[in-house]
Amino acid sequence: MQKGLVSEVIGKTSLIKIKSLSDLTGCEIFGKAEFLNPGGSVKDRAALGIITEAEESGELKPGFTIVEGTAGNTGIGLATLAPQKGYRCIIVMPNNQSQEKYDVLKALGVELITAPPCPFANENHFYHTAKRIAAERPNCFWANQFENTANFRAHYQTTGPEIWQQMDGKLDAFISAVGTGGTISGISKFLKEKNNSIHVRLVDPFGSGLFSFMKTGQLSSTGSSITEGIGIMRITANFKEAKIDDAVQVSDDDMLSMLYHLAEHDGLLVGTSAALNVYAAYQYALENKNSGKKIVTILCDSAIRYQSKVFNEKFLAEKGIVRRKL
Numbered sequence: 001m002q003k004g005l006v007s008e009v010i011g012k013t014s015l016i017k018i019k020s021l022s023d024l025t026g027c028e029i030f031g032k033a034e035f036l037n038p039g040g041s042v043k044d045r046a047a048l049g050i051i052t053e054a055e056e057s058g059e060l061k062p063g064f065t066i067v068e069g070t071a072g073n074t075g076i077g078l079a080t081l082a083p084q085k086g087y088r089c090i091i092v093m094p095n096n097q098s099q100e101k102y103d104v105l106k107a108l109g110v111e112l113i114t115a116p117p118c119p120f121a122n123e124n125h126f127y128h129t130a131k132r133i134a135a136e137r138p139n140c141f142w143a144n145q146f147e148n149t150a151n152f153r154a155h156y157q158t159t160g161p162e163i164w165q166q167m168d169g170k171l172d173a174f175i176s177a178v179g180t181g182g183t184i185s186g187i188s189k190f191l192k193e194k195n196n197s198i199h200v201r202l203v204d205p206f207g208s209g210l211f212s213f214m215k216t217g218q219l220s221s222t223g224s225s226i227t228e229g230i231g232i233m234r235i236t237a238n239f240k241e242a243k244i245d246d247a248v249q250v251s252d253d254d255m256l257s258m259l260y261h262l263a264e265h266d267g268l269l270v271g272t273s274a275a276l277n278v279y280a281a282y283q284y285a286l287e288n289k290n291s292g293k294k295i296v297t298i299l300c301d302s303a304i305r306y307q308s309k310v311f312n313e314k315f316l317a318e319k320g321i322v323r324r325k326l
Contacts, residue, residue, distance in 0.1 A: 026290030039080035041301035047077030049154025069130030071229035072101030155186025181239025203280035214247035
């Protein structure tokens, strides 16, 4: 049994075969169970990587306060690690995220600041607000998950090798959405170095610009999405490291249909970004039906972190989201 401090049990998550979808498609679809990390999401890896590199460089010193702008999961990862290392946290979030994230952060003792959603160019954007706070207050370290490539390196050094080992080096495709770009970049770079023929596919929600960027070279978007923590309208330092072959868009209707399918048929309660990932993996499998291809994606976090939204029929109806059978 694995033992250790919270920081020592991040990673080494299970790879789960999603039987219902594998049976439907004649491929093998696997999800990396990142919701099993102590902070409940894939962002624990980035948080640990950022803290470790900052400590080694001397940017983060004993007694400092970690400041970060986040949709929630990176903040939770940082706040999960901070107490054992003697740090405090100030977390800046948009004010339209799931209530569960705010509740968890408050329980972890952070100073929580919320900001109205706005374009990145606006100085009140949560990213700029966090940067400004870190500069104005003494003894602060700004984690800067979007541009701090310790994020990407954490996945290159841990998540990618774990997937390669768990699949015995035999996989045909890796599929992932993008928030900061750290996950898809670190994993794709590692896997492509092992076998350049592995297909890497980016999945984007509506309202994000990366699908357009991959197809046309221009950042543009249409529509919107209830997914949280993924989708972006700029190219980050982390994303620049990615090795991507193709991109697809997935609607909220398809995402939510997959979320409920996984709960009902596989006993997997996954969050919105994970459901988006799995739907794109399912699409790829259908394109290669009965080929036996092995496909891996990321189960970023749990549906429990969004239950006030995704299990709320009134909320879904207000958003016009329609569930259907796959």
